[in-house]
Every structure is written in structure tokens, then in C-alpha cells.
Amino acid sequence: MHDQASALRDLASRENTQKSKMRVIAVTSGKGGVGKTSFTVNLALALAEYGQRVVILDGDLGLANVDIAFGLSARYTIEHLLSGEKTIEEILLIGHRGIGIIPGGSGVQKLADLERDKLRNVIANLGRLEKMTDLLIIDTGAGLGHIVINFLQAADDVILVTTPEPTALTDAYGLLKSLRVEAGDVPIHLVVNKVRSEADALATYKRLETAVQKFLDGSLNYLGYVYDDSFVGRSVMQQDPLGISYPDSAAYKCIQWIAGKVAGIYVHPPRQAGGVRGFLSKLLRSF
Structure with missing residues (x-):
């Protein structure tokens, strides 16, 4: 993988492109069942209300369902992109609201096995995202799998979703511990x-922050909270965000309140975004 990452950096350095404003956010959780995907989908919709162009990459290998949350059905996935078919x-x-969705599934893992000629094609294709979007949001799988950790350490920022339940907090801390070492x-x-x-x-945040x-x-940035709301379950059943x-x-x-804070973060970003090439370079280097 060292050779692949080097090849990616070489290819990227040969292209004279302006510094991209596109940023990569990875949304994750320590365990399943905390509402991560629903949060991701609705965050994207709320960001669109703030004028942000958003694409979601479904990075959950085991339960790729962002398309289903939008009431859509994916005919092709990122696997078809990696193979050069599409x-x-x-x-x-x-x-809705022009949100782009890149269906992921098992194809995401194949990023680690790309040959140089196919890597060039992927760079060219994903590079075009920078003209289409301001934010690439990755809905990662839950837990501590190596693909999840790789996505998190390659992103510009990580949003960790948890709940007040003790098991969710324990798993969230475990994920933070791994991230502290890896990223x-x-x-x-x-x-x-x-x-x-x-x-x-606030009590949940303070327990975890302590x-x-x-x-x-280390430290955590408290981004906000979402109420326990029966309408969330109804929307999931209706396959409508x-x-x-x-x-x-x-x-x-x-x-919407959280999206306003996220939009503010990216108006005045805390650090320079790496864009698609920076994200892929860090991701491939981590495999």
C-alpha cells in the first residue's frame, strides 16, 4: 500500500489544480443502533438548506443503506467505479434537495487493492466531485473495524454520534481511544x-469529555444534540428522510441547528482541507 499511496501523491502532484474548498466529514459511532445513518442523511438535507452542496459516500460495508433512507435503489455502486465499468x-x-449519494457496500474495501492504472481512473472520477460538491460526508460503519478507522483518520473532521445509554458511551470511548492512537x-x-x-x-458530553x-x-468539541422523537422512526419506515x-x-x-454550526465551521475551517486527493492519499496510506 505504500507504493499505492506514493503513486497517488505523484499523480496528484502532476495536476495543476486550484486549492479545493471541498471538505470530507466522516460520521461514525461506537456501536450500531444510535441513529448514525439517519443523522447523516438529515444533516446533509439541512446543510443543503444553508446552500451547501453535499455528497454522501455510503461507507458502511455491512449495512449500506443510505440510498434506502432516501427511498432510492442503487443499481451501481462504487465497485463499478473501481472496476472501470462506470x-x-x-x-x-x-x-432530495440535490443530495448526491455514492453507494458503497463491499466496493469500499477494494480501494485497498487497486492497481496503478485503475487508481488513475478513480482519481480522475472522484476528482470531479470537487466541482460538484462542497462537502463529502462519509457514513461509516459502526465500531472499530479497520476500514472505519482508516476513513476516520483520512477525513478532515469526524462527527461522533452517541446516545446517553451507558453501552453507547462505553463503545464511543473505545472508538475515541483507538482514534487517539491512529489519528x-x-x-x-x-x-x-x-x-x-x-x-x-450536556451530562452525557461531560461524562465522555472527562x-x-x-x-x-485529549478533548472533544460539543457539536449538539438531537431529541428522542417518534417522527424519526416513522420517517425510517416510510423511507423518506x-x-x-x-x-x-x-x-x-x-x-438544522447542528448543520448551522457545521456550515460555520466550514466557512472558517479550522485547518486546510485536503480535498479528494488529500483524502484518498491518507486513506490509502493507512491500509
């Missing part, structure tokens, strides 16, 4: 999902 435009699905310089932003009150959310400061010598089916729901109002 272009990025041919596999890209378009959801210590990646900014991590916490969202507490399925809360009954703001006080519950542990991170004491044992990991919360922001479309129940835009006035309490949960979506929270996500």
Missing part, C-alpha cells in the same frame, strides 16, 4: 442523539 456520474444517485490530530465533534432534554445531552481529558489527554417528511419535528430542528 463513471462517477453513472453511479451517483441524486436524492490524534483529527478534530472530533460530538453529537448526542435520542436525548430527552438538553441537560441529559474520560477523554483524564485518560486520553425526516427533513422531508417531518421538517417541523423537534429532532429535525435540532439537526
Whole structure:
């Protein structure tokens, strides 16, 4: 993989491109069932309301379902892009508010096995995303799998979704511990999902932040919270995102608030974005 990463950097350096404004956010969780994908989909919709152009890469190998959340069905995935059968435009699905969706599935893992000629094709295709979007959001799998960790350390920023449940907090801390070792310089932003009150959310954040400061010598950025809302479950069953089916729901109002903070982060980014080439370079180097 060292040769592949070197090849990628060589190819990227030969192209005279302007510095891209596109940034890569990885949304993750320590365990399944905390509402990560629903949050990702609705965050994208809320960001679109702020004028952001957003593409979601479905990076969950075991349960790729971003397209289903939009009520769509993927005919092609990133695997067809990696094989050279299809272009990025041919596999890209378009959801509500112009949100782009790159169906991932098992094809994501094959990024680690690309030959040089196919790597050049992938760079050219994904490079075109920088003209289509401002933010690439990766919906990672849950847990500590090596593909998940690789995505997180390659991203510009990480949003960690958890809930107040003790098991969710334990798993979130485990993920943070791994990230501290593997990707210590990646900014991590916490969202507490399925809360009954703001006080519950703040207490959850403080418990996790205290542990991170004491044992990991690090810190977390508190990004916000999302209310436990029955409309979320209804929207999932209807295969229509919360922001479309129940835009006035309490949960979506929270996500709109969080999206405003995220949009602000990227108006004045905390560090320079690497764009598609920077993301791929770090991702391939990590395999």
C-alpha cells in the first residue's frame, strides 16, 4: 500500500489544480443502533438548506443503506467505479434537495487493492466531485473495524454520534481511544442523539469529555444534540428522510441547528482541507 499511496501523491502532484474548498466529514459511532445513518442523511438535507452542496459516500460495508433512507435503489455502486465499468456520474444517485449519494457496500474495501492504472481512473472520477460538491460526508460503519478507522483518520473532521445509554458511551470511548492512537490530530465533534432534554445531552458530553481529558489527554468539541422523537422512526419506515417528511419535528430542528454550526465551521475551517486527493492519499496510506 505504500507504493499505492506514493503513486497517488505523484499523480496528484502532476495536476495543476486550484486549492479545493471541498471538505470530507466522516460520521461514525461506537456501536450500531444510535441513529448514525439517519443523522447523516438529515444533516446533509439541512446543510443543503444553508446552500451547501453535499455528497454522501455510503461507507458502511455491512449495512449500506443510505440510498434506502432516501427511498432510492442503487443499481451501481462504487465497485463499478473501481472496476472501470462506470463513471462517477453513472453511479451517483441524486436524492432530495440535490443530495448526491455514492453507494458503497463491499466496493469500499477494494480501494485497498487497486492497481496503478485503475487508481488513475478513480482519481480522475472522484476528482470531479470537487466541482460538484462542497462537502463529502462519509457514513461509516459502526465500531472499530479497520476500514472505519482508516476513513476516520483520512477525513478532515469526524462527527461522533452517541446516545446517553451507558453501552453507547462505553463503545464511543473505545472508538475515541483507538482514534487517539491512529489519528490524534483529527478534530472530533460530538453529537448526542435520542436525548430527552438538553441537560441529559450536556451530562452525557461531560461524562465522555472527562474520560477523554483524564485518560486520553485529549478533548472533544460539543457539536449538539438531537431529541428522542417518534417522527424519526416513522420517517425510517416510510423511507423518506425526516427533513422531508417531518421538517417541523423537534429532532429535525435540532439537526438544522447542528448543520448551522457545521456550515460555520466550514466557512472558517479550522485547518486546510485536503480535498479528494488529500483524502484518498491518507486513506490509502493507512491500509
